Amino acid sequence: MCGRxxxxxxxxxxxxxxxxxxxxxxxxxxxYNIAPLQDALVVRAGARGxxxxxxxxxxxxxxxxxxxxxxxxLINARAETLADKRAFRWxxxxxxxxxxxxxxxxxxxARTQRLxxxxxxxxxxxxxxxxxxxxWQPREGAPSVETFTLITTDxxxxxxxxxxxxxxxxxxxxxxxxxxxxxxxxxxLAPLLQPFPSDAMxxxxxxxxxxxxxxxxxxxxxxxxxxxxx
Numbered sequence: 001m002c003g004r005x006x007x008x009x010x011x012x013x014x015x016x017x018x019x020x021x022x023x024x025x026x027x028x029x030x031x032y033n034i035a036p037l038q039d040a041l042v043v044r045a046g047a048r049g050x051x052x053x054x055x056x057x058x059x060x061x062x063x064x065x066x067x068x069x070x071x072x073x074l075i076n077a078r079a080e081t082l083a084d085k086r087a088f089r090w091x092x093x094x095x096x097x098x099x100x101x102x103x104x105x106x107x108x109x110a111r112t113q114r115l116x117x118x119x120x121x122x123x124x125x126x127x128x129x130x131x132x133x134x135x136w137q138p139r140e141g142a143p144s145v146e147t148f149t150l151i152t153t154d155x156x157x158x159x160x161x162x163x164x165x166x167x168x169x170x171x172x173x174x175x176x177x178x179x180x181x182x183x184x185x186x187x188x189l190a191p192l193l194q195p196f197p198s199d200a201m202x203x204x205x206x207x208x209x210x211x212x213x214x215x216x217x218x219x220x221x222x223x224x225x226x227x228x229x230x
Contacts, residue, residue, distance in 0.1 A: 001076045002129070002150050002167040004210065005104035006032045006221065007041060009126055017100055017126050018043050018175070020051055027053060032220040033105075034058065035213035036075040042148050044097040044133060045179045056097075060149035061136040062087050068136065071147060077132060079153045079168060079193035083186040088149070091132035093184040097148055098128040098175060103221060105210055108162040116210050117162050118221045119203040130168040130178060130193065151193060158198035169196040 008030040011023040020043070027041065034040050039055045046052030059071030074087055082092040103120035121127055133148040152165045159166045170178055174192050177183060210220040 001152055001163070001165050002104050002106070003036065003075065004213075005034050005040075005099075005101045005129070005150075005167075007034065007101050007126075008032055008218075009100060009102060013126060014041070014053070014100060017128070017172075018051060018053075018098065020053060023053060027055070031216070032218060033210055033213060033216050037071060038213075040099065040148075042097040042099050042131060042133060043128070043179070044095070045181050049180070051179065054146065056133055056146045056148045058149075059147055060087065060091070060132065060134055061145060061147045062134055063090070063136055065136060068138070068145065074149050076152045076165075076167075077149045078165075079151050079190075082132075082151065082193075088132055091134050092186065092189070094181050095133050095135075096178050096181075096189075097131045097133045098170065098179065099131045099148065099150060100126060100128050102126045104129075104167060105206070105220075106159065106163040106166075107211075114211075116206050116208060117203050118206045118210075118223075119159060119162070119166075119201065122200055122202045127169050128172075128175065130170050153193055153195050156195040156198040156201070158201050158203060162203060166195060168193050 011028040015023050037059050060074040061068045061071045077088045082088045107114040130151040131148045135144050135146050137144045151168045153168050155164050155166045204223040
């Protein structure tokens with residue numbers, strides 16, 4: 001799974017990563033410990049296919065849901081079951097998004113402890129994770145709520161010692177295909193949902209400071225001990 005991530009990108013860095021013409025002032029706020037049920041930036045297809053930046057709540061609430069509490073159980077979506085699982089299959093076909101990040105966290109079980117790790121690209125570059133988004137309306141006339149989930153796949157060789165799942169990290173050349181709402185055939189999208197290459201990633205231990213979702217700042221990703229563990 002993926003239970004935390006960071007996005008400390010500046011407006012200029014977001015614009016470059018996502019080929020956005022403009023990032024609204026104040027949209028880019030450095031976040032080092034984004035947790036489920038919090039808001040985060042995503043990119044989705046907007047008017048006439050243009051990429052649109054939005055702030056959505058992490059934890060999917062399907063349009064058919066009766067209770068928004070379902071969001072806490074839908075922070076991740078398994079790539080293998082997207083096309084069939086009721087909670088995700090409509091969004092998979094029509095409402096896909098990119099979730100920009102510059103690292104994510106995973107907890108390794110070690111006897112009685114859970115040891116947090118920061119995981120990112122080896123060159124330190126930002127990246128986009130594959131996501132789905134939904135719009136839920138509690139009742140007629142009430143404001144709608146927009147939410148998202150992160151798609152996970154099997155862990156690669158680097159991350160498997162930490163956890164058996166990892167988020168789907170997309171290559172920039174695949175962004176247009178992923179966002180295109182006209183592409184609705186799962187067979188056309190499935191090849192994108194693969195583990196990212198191990199040799200392009202790096203992971204290191206961080207302190208348990210990050211385990212408290214209320215903690216923020218660069219301290220969340222500071223290494224403990226040796227920088228690269230895998």
